[in-house]
Amino acid sequence: MIETFLQYWQFPFVRYALAVGTLIALCSSLLGVTLVLKRFSFIGDGLSHVAFGATAIAGVLRIGGDMLFVMPVTVLCAILLLRTGRGAKVKGDAAVAMVSVGALAIGYLLLNLFSSSTNLSGDVCATLFGSTSILTLQQSEVWLCAGLSVAVVALFILFYNRLFAVTFDEDFARAVGTGVERYNLLIAVVVAVIIVLAMNLVGSLLISALIIFPALSAMRLFRSFKGVTICSAALSVACALAGMLIAIVGGTPVGSTIVAVDIAAFIVCAAIEHFRK
Amino acid sequence: MPLITCRDLAIGYESHAILEHIHFAVDPGDYLCVVGENGSGKSTLMRTMLGLQRPLAGAIEFGDDLRQNEIGYLPQQTAIQRDFPATVREIVLSGCQARLGRRAFYSRSDRALADANLARMGMAGFAGRCYRELSGGQQQRVLLARALCATGKLILLDEPVSGLDPKVTAEMYALIDGLNVDGVTIIMISHDIDAAVRRASHILHIGGEVFFGTVDAYRQSPQGRRFMEEVST
Numbered sequence: 001m002i003e004t005f006l007q008y009w010q011f012p013f014v015r016y017a018l019a020v021g022t023l024i025a026l027c028s029s030l031l032g033v034t035l036v037l038k039r040f041s042f043i044g045d046g047l048s049h050v051a052f053g054a055t056a057i058a059g060v061l062r063i064g065g066d067m068l069f070v071m072p073v074t075v076l077c078a079i080l081l082l083r084t085g086r087g088a089k090v091k092g093d094a095a096v097a098m099v100s101v102g103a104l105a106i107g108y109l110l111l112n113l114f115s116s117s118t119n120l121s122g123d124v125c126a127t128l129f130g131s132t133s134i135l136t137l138q139q140s141e142v143w144l145c146a147g148l149s150v151a152v153v154a155l156f157i158l159f160y161n162r163l164f165a166v167t168f169d170e171d172f173a174r175a176v177g178t179g180v181e182r183y184n185l186l187i188a189v190v191v192a193v194i195i196v197l198a199m200n201l202v203g204s205l206l207i208s209a210l211i212i213f214p215a216l217s218a219m220r221l222f223r224s225f226k227g228v229t230i231c232s233a234a235l236s237v238a239c240a241l242a243g244m245l246i247a248i249v250g251g252t253p254v255g256s257t258i259v260a261v262d263i264a265a266f267i268v269c270a271a272i273e274h275f276r277k
Numbered sequence: 278m279p280l281i282t283c284r285d286l287a288i289g290y291e292s293h294a295i296l297e298h299i300h301f302a303v304d305p306g307d308y309l310c311v312v313g314e315n316g317s318g319k320s321t322l323m324r325t326m327l328g329l330q331r332p333l334a335g336a337i338e339f340g341d342d343l344r345q346n347e348i349g350y351l352p353q354q355t356a357i358q359r360d361f362p363a364t365v366r367e368i369v370l371s372g373c374q375a376r377l378g379r380r381a382f383y384s385r386s387d388r389a390l391a392d393a394n395l396a397r398m399g400m401a402g403f404a405g406r407c408y409r410e411l412s413g414g415q416q417q418r419v420l421l422a423r424a425l426c427a428t429g430k431l432i433l434l435d436e437p438v439s440g441l442d443p444k445v446t447a448e449m450y451a452l453i454d455g456l457n458v459d460g461v462t463i464i465m466i467s468h469d470i471d472a473a474v475r476r477a478s479h480i481l482h483i484g485g486e487v488f489f490g491t492v493d494a495y496r497q498s499p500q501g502r503r504f505m506e507e508v509s510t
Contacts (some may be wrong), residue, residue, distance in 0.1 A: 037357060161371070171324075225362060
């Protein structure tokens with residue numbers, strides 16, 4: 001087994017994949033705690049479908065380096081979805097549901113109508129479940145992923161105390177003059193960035209798992225916000241690494257293997273919580 | 278000079294006014310209780326004073342060097358908070374968020390302030406405990422300590438004793454009285470008209486005919502008499 005792994009390690013794309021996968025897992029877990037606690041988990045899911053639609057459009061328009069197109073579209077949708085929370089005709093979760101299934105349908109429709117690929121269902125499957133895209137990243141995409149990941153982590157650390165305040169009690173934060181809208185916007189934009197990054201790793205359907213599972217697992221074990229956040233990041237990275245190694249050695253799809261490891265970790269954490277009581 | 282003056286205030290959502298023509302002023306050291314039936318607009322009034330929503334008409338003026346973001350706020354707890362994984366210290370420290378300014382992290386003096394306010398609320402030994410594992414009364418004390426970190430001048434309390442048993446309610450009232458004695462101005466929304474009349478210096482009765490004045494004047498007023506009779510029967 002170790003031999004197989006060492007054999008794979010010689011390929012640069014495997015090393016890229018492990019590095020980028022680790023960084024993406026780290027980023028996606030950080031905001032998970034906030035999203036779960038703010039009852040925003042569904043926004044991640046909605047946005048991932050938007051990212052799928054945008055990828056389809058990018059494919060049809062044959063825009064090279066489609067992350068540069070998908071990223072702004074997803075960020076824009078994140079901002080719009082957050083805005084609809086207040087004073088819109090279609091409220092919160094309904095708006096998210098509408099946008100997400102809409103993007104999914106239009107994306108698939110466009111792919112069907114205009115795709116030049118001979119293996120359409122293979123393409124769709126790859127975008128939805130990210131089967132191998134982490135292994136086929138260009139070097140420029142690796143650097144883009146790495147740069148954005150570092151930016152996300154830096155932003156999170158810089159705004160950690162304010163994110164905590166806004167997550168725990170929006171009204172109190174607003175009353176003492178914290179710009180709650182600004183931070184909600186920041187959260188939405190960062191989530192959109194994370195989703196586009198994570199699409200490479202697990203595909204658009206499975207992104208939510210990457211965001212919420214580590215947070216939920218960590219919340220079983222730790223009682224402080226800081227503890228939950230750190231544990232969530234560590235768990236996410238460990239699960240992603242384990243998942244990728246299993247996938248590479250065992251030849252299973254990367255995305256679903258990582259999510260399966262995340263689920264296993266959650267079950268272990270829940271069991272520990274249960275037996276502690 | 279009053280800390281807060283409301284002139285001909287109208288409050289409500291969008292263009293629908295719940296309450297109009299509210300006049301009152303709160304001086305430093307006052308203990309104002311806002312009473313009225315459910316749905317009369319007590320919480321809306323409080324949210325408007327905190328700047329969480331705009332007044333439909335009229336004005337709220339802040340005097341005596343008080344800024345709108347210098348009001349300590351004790352909100353009613355939400356479901357999210359009851360289940361929130363955070364330590365008591367993390368929560369109290371978040372009361373210092375306005376002191377952060379452009380800094381990213383809390384300073385030593387912020388931490389000292391948080392610890393001092395925890396001790397003031399009799400919760401000094403609880404700093405490392407998990408918030409969601411505390412009793413209702415202990416949680417209220419933690420949130421009160423957080424409000425004190427935001428200000429030493431004026432505290433707004435939204436139904437601070439709702440859901441607490443009689444003994445804990447009495448303790449909570451005693452803590453609030455103690456703050457008022459120390460010079461903190463108190464504005465409290467309350468269902469508990471008996472306690473309000475016994476403890477407050479002023480009463481603002483909203484819903485129907487608006488009354489604002491001292492407790493003694495309230496006892497003599499038609500609103501006060503009617504409301505107190507209703508409660509005692």
